[in-house]
Amino acid sequence: MLHLCQPSDRKEFFRGNPLSERDEAPILIRAAGVEDYPGIRDLFQTPEELFRVYPDGEWPFTLEQVERIAKERVDLTVVTAGEKVVGFANFYRVDGRRSAFLGNVVIAEAYRGRGLGRALVERMLKRAFEERKMEELRLSVFADNTPALLLYDALGFTPYGLEARTDPQGGKKVLLHMRRCR
Secondary structure, three states: OOOOEEEEEEEEOOOOOOOOOOOOOOOOEEOOOOOHHHHHHHHHOOOOHHHHHHHOOOOOHHHHHHHHHHOOOOEEEEEOOEEEEEEEEEEEEOOOEEEEEEEEEEHHHHHHOOHHHHHHHOOOOOOHHHHHOEEEEEEEEEEHHHHHHHHHOOOOEEEEEEEEEEEEOOOOEEEEEEEEEO
């Protein structure tokens, strides 16, 4: 079945400061560098979390795997609190100006619930649509990841397919594919 990309009429964006008053370190969303690789590696605290964000990764997550991501993907982006990496995302399967997949979206557990995931995804949307002039941004998310599903829906992503996956323990999972058009 052919699905044509239609412009999204939903435009909900983060407003306000994603930091609580207790935060002292400035939050910054910027391009990742080699110096950020250890912080990116350390974002994943359990094998289950790694599988949810990077199903092709192997536990324990290593610097070599981060380096492989850096070679295979583009626009590696981090969220930092002071010098500490607290979030990460990138693009893969980039098809010129037509489309790309948003991948490896993760926020450190201690920083979740503050709007940083929304701010990171919005930054990646801006990069895809305004800077790269793409027509469509896609992503894949496991169906049991309710916070991510609600965020992606609020940002105008809509489902277009699903596939069965097997987690490291042999359990069945549903990977939902979503997209947003410019």
